[in-house]
Amino acid sequence: MDLTVDLFKAEIADALRSYDKYILCLAKTPEDCEGALQRLVEKAIKAYQNRGPGLRHGIALDNQVTIILSQPPEDSILDKPLCGIYFNLSSPYHKKRAAQPVKVER
Helix, strand or coil: CCCCHHHHHHHHHHHHHHHHHHCCCCCCCHHHHHHHHHHHHHHHHHHHHCCCCCCCEEEEECCCEEEEEECCCCCCCCCCCEEEEEECCCCCCCCCCCCCCCCCCC
16 A cells, blocks of 8 residues: 555644644644644655564654554554654643752762
């Protein structure tokens, strides 16, 4: 089977609806997000197709989005990899932890 970005149009459309409704990202407009999702799906497809023996995933990511293509279970009727699109969320209210001093044993 030839994997293309078009096979994952439904997943990209769902992610864009979620992005538009729930995500506030100053770095990407919804139009920029669509282009980024398509590029990341292409990268994930390449990673999936070139994965090593025994590996089940192809992963592509940037600072805001992670895309994972996973090999379906052997008893599955799916004819394409499972596609997960995750938004890497952060909050301006998230407190950064202060560096902890490291104890050196002598």
